[in-house]
Amino acid sequence: MVKARRARAVAWVAVRGWWRRRREAARSDAGMTTSEYAVGTIAAAGFAAVLYKIVTSGAVSGALESVIGKALDAPF
Known part of the structure; x- marks a missing residue:
């Protein structure tokens, strides 16, 4: 149970990081x-x-x- 919860948390952090990088790339387009x-x-x-x-x-x-x-x- 703990492993599954930790895996979901790690996946969520990875997804948030991906969206953050996409937002930053979109903002840099002049x-x-x-x-x-x-x-x-x-x-x-x-x-x-x-x-x-x-x-x-x-x-x-x-x-x-x-x-x-x-x-x-x-x-x-």
């Missing part, structure tokens, strides 16, 4: 590195290009024009 900024910028530019193509397509452009037209012709 921010994104240059490569992460580059990848994020490229992804944002790609997403903007795709969104621009979708919005300027014929179907979406027509739908936006009709919505704006209905909003401007609304009776007060």
Whole structure:
């Protein structure tokens, strides 16, 4: 019984130590590195290009024009 209790206590101390090391490692991260900024910028530019193509397509452009037209012709 004592051995089992001691084994559980040792395991618990090991787990707490692991979590403490993880917290300290997370706190030491000061921010994104240059490569992460580059990848994020490229992804944002790609997403903007795709969104621009979708919005300027014929179907979406027509739908936006009709919505704006209905909003401007609304009776007060």
